[in-house]
Amino acid sequence: MTPITLWQTLQASGAPLIPDGDEGRRWAERELADPVYDEARPTAFDRFAQAVGEWFANLFQVDVPGGVGATFALVAAGIVIVVIVAAFLIWGVPRRSRRAHARTLALFDEDDARSAAQLRADAADAAARERWDEAIVLRFRALARGVVERGVVSTPPGATVHAFARAAGRVFPACAGDLERSATAFDDVRYLRRPGTEELYRVVADTDAAIERTRPSVLAEVPG
Incomplete structure (x- = not known):
């Protein structure tokens, strides 16, 4: 029963409009028993949200003696900034590292973890057994890995x-010019399945050796 309904009921019943103490208490108990008051009562979540809001409001108040509130707010803001920076350092750097590692391993559509020295040794071993196709492919990979290791070409x-x-x-x-001829030799053997020769191997090996002795003039990145 709402207050208006209670008033109308009292008027219709002829009951006294100014009750005594006991009668007033009973009226109040009946009125507060109405479900509409339960629905309007704040829930536990409402009280929690209000408490959190008041905490944040108090956090940034500046009228605390000695400016403690303002100082604490600045400290809290500094902590947030530090956390953000730490997140970038922790989760940002590994992504760049993985990308750089992937570029290091990738050599012409294949992953190869061998160093330039290892590839050269394997190419020399294949050449000693006159396996020219394999020797040409390995030596050109050694050439490419060598300049990547020097950081001059990506x-x-x-x-x-x-x-x-x-x-x-x-x-x-x-x-x-020798680089183009070496790339053609690699293409012929690796993709066109043309037979490799000792002469083609020497072209690639001599180019690799010349590049090892040459100082780079600029840095470059291969288009993907």
């Missing part, structure tokens, strides 16, 4: 041998 996944040769030719202009 080979992203999907880079072709001729794109690499052009990029390396800008870094080592004196070897640009």
Whole structure:
């Protein structure tokens, strides 16, 4: 029963409009028993949200003696900034590291963890057994891995041998022609299945050796 309904009922019943103490208490108990008051009462979540809001409001108050509230707010803001920076350092750097590692492993559509020295040794072993196809492929990979290890040319996944040769030719202009011939030898053997020869192997090996002795002029990145 709402207050208006209670008033109308009292008027219709002829009951006294100014009750005594006991009668007033009974009226109040009946009125507060109405479900509408339960619905309007704040829930536990409402009280929690209000408490949190008051805490944040108090956090940034500046009228605390000695400016403690303002100082605490600045400290809290500093902690938030530190947490954000730490998150970038923890989760941002590994992503860059993984990307750099993927670029290091990728050599012309294949992953190869061998160093330039290992690839050269394997190429020399294949050449000693006159397995020229394998020797040419390995030596050209050694050439590419060598310039990547020196940090002068980057080979992203999907880079072709001729794109690499052009990029390396800008870094080592004196070897640009030999780089193109070496890339063609690699293409012929690796993709066109043409037979390798000792002569082609020597072209790739001599180009690799010349680049090892040459100082790079610029830095370059192979188009992906």
